[in-house]
Amino acid sequence: MAKPKLKAHVINREWCKGCGICVHFCPKNVLELDDTDKVFAARRSDCICCKMCELRCPDLAIEIETEQDD
Amino acid sequence: MAIKDFIRERFFPHIWCPGCGHGIVLNSLLRAIEKLGMSKNEIVVISGIGCSSRISGYVDFHTLHTIHGRALAFATGVKMSLPELNVIVPMGDGDALAIGGNHFIHAARRNIDLTAIVMNNRIYGMTGGQYSPLSGYGILATTAPYMNIDYAFDTVELATAAGASFVARSTTYHVQQLTKILRQAILHEGFSVVEVLSQCPTYFGRKNRAGSAVDMMEYFKNHTTPIGSKAKKDHPDLIERGVFVEKEMSEYCSEYDKIIEKAMKGRT
Numbered sequence: 001m002a003k004p005k006l007k008a009h010v011i012n013r014e015w016c017k018g019c020g021i022c023v024h025f026c027p028k029n030v031l032e033l034d035d036t037d038k039v040f041a042a043r044r045s046d047c048i049c050c051k052m053c054e055l056r057c058p059d060l061a062i063e064i065e066t067e068q069d070d
Numbered sequence: 071m072a073i074k075d076f077i078r079e080r081f082f083p084h085i086w087c088p089g090c091g092h093g094i095v096l097n098s099l100l101r102a103i104e105k106l107g108m109s110k111n112e113i114v115v116i117s118g119i120g121c122s123s124r125i126s127g128y129v130d131f132h133t134l135h136t137i138h139g140r141a142l143a144f145a146t147g148v149k150m151s152l153p154e155l156n157v158i159v160p161m162g163d164g165d166a167l168a169i170g171g172n173h174f175i176h177a178a179r180r181n182i183d184l185t186a187i188v189m190n191n192r193i194y195g196m197t198g199g200q201y202s203p204l205s206g207y208g209i210l211a212t213t214a215p216y217m218n219i220d221y222a223f224d225t226v227e228l229a230t231a232a233g234a235s236f237v238a239r240s241t242t243y244h245v246q247q248l249t250k251i252l253r254q255a256i257l258h259e260g261f262s263v264v265e266v267l268s269q270c271p272t273y274f275g276r277k278n279r280a281g282s283a284v285d286m287m288e289y290f291k292n293h294t295t296p297i298g299s300k301a302k303k304d305h306p307d308l309i310e311r312g313v314f315v316e317k318e319m320s321e322y323c324s325e326y327d328k329i330i331e332k333a334m335k336g337r338t
């Protein structure tokens with residue numbers, strides 16, 4: 001299976017509550033909270049598309065879109 | 071995303087506090103159902119009252135939001151009348167094992183084909199942090215300001231002793247295991263119990279200085295271990311995760327069908 005290639009971190013800013021779970025448990029330290037406590041991909045190119053952020057988000061507010069997904 | 075098809079987006083963002091573990095249980099449950107590939111019409115989610123029980127309002131299946139402690143009684147009725155449906159019953163720890171404790175043990179004893187999910191945050195979240203039968207000795211709660219002196223039930227041992235034919239435990243940290251277990255539990259024919267250690271940062275966390283949602287998930291990561299691991303032998307205090315019981319046993323609705331057949335013999 002080819003390595004999934006990242007298209008985008010799709011973040012729903014309306015739903016994100018800034019709990020920091022995705023930020024803390026990202027294995028590659030890709031994510032950060034901005035000054036309004038919403039998540040963003042600060043080091044996008046380090047992302048390995050493991051989707052752990054997406055699976056652990058209590059608010060269904062972050063999604064990893066890869067080229068494999070379509 | 072396919073799981074978005076399974077939620078009622080109009081009710082989002084949901085009511086749960088930032089970092090509440092119940093949202094992660096919802097996330098994992100949606101993924102488990104997505105992997106099962108069932109139609110939405112084949113699934114019923116029935117809950118009682120509590121923060122956890124709000125889950126039934128967020129999922130776009132057949133849903134019933136009933137009364138505190140009685141979700142399993144409603145679920146029994148639905149399952150008996152329409153046994154072809156998959157009935158999932160998410161409950162809080164208070165809901166399932168305090169007020170609902172008798173429904174819980176007797177549903178397990180009958181081995182009726184329901185999937186009971188105990189979203190265990192060891193506290194009454196919705197009503198402001200009272201202790202529950204799963205809080206355990208030494209825990210602080212609104213109703214135990216000095217310290218709780220009640221020992222906790224072990225949900226897994228209780229469910230097993232009561233006769234549940236599928237019994238498992240996971241946590242909101244271990245989402246891949248949790249999704250897999252939920253899928254297995256839904257597929258299992260008979261009474262399935264899945265205990266999920268879930269965090270309530272707002273009440274359990276604050277009262278017990280357990281830190282943020284992240285800290286509480288770190289705790290689940292560091293204080294649990296797969297069933298039968300070497301770590302468990304070296305550190306008996308670790309909480310085991312995995313599938314404890316999975317056995318074939320005649321199921322209640324099919325036994326009931328046999329009774330109907332017997333009773334109808336000789337009549338038309």
Ligand SMILES: Cc1ncc(C[n+]2csc(CCOP(=O)(O)OP(=O)(O)O)c2C)c(N)n1
Nearest residue numbers: 120121122138162163164165193194195196
């Ligand atoms: C018959 C009845 N008794 C008491 C209550 C008040 N009540 C609502 S939720 C709840 C407990 C909630 O705790 P839990 O079941 O652990 O769910 P959580 O909120 O922690 O997810 C109680 C006692 C009620 N609604 N109905």
Ligand code: SF4
Nearest residue numbers: 016017019020022057
């Ligand atoms: S886990 Fe979800 S809600 Fe929490 S900060 Fe990340 S995207 Fe936001």
Ligand code: SF4
Nearest residue numbers: 026047048050051053
């Ligand atoms: S997909 Fe994995 S590596 Fe990428 S941001 Fe999410 S958790 Fe981090």
Ligand code: SF4
Nearest residue numbers: 086087090121195270
């Ligand atoms: S009070 Fe606790 S259980 Fe209820 S939504 Fe908030 S964090 Fe979750």
Ligand SMILES: [Mg+2]
Nearest residue numbers: 162163193195
């Ligand atoms: Mg609770």
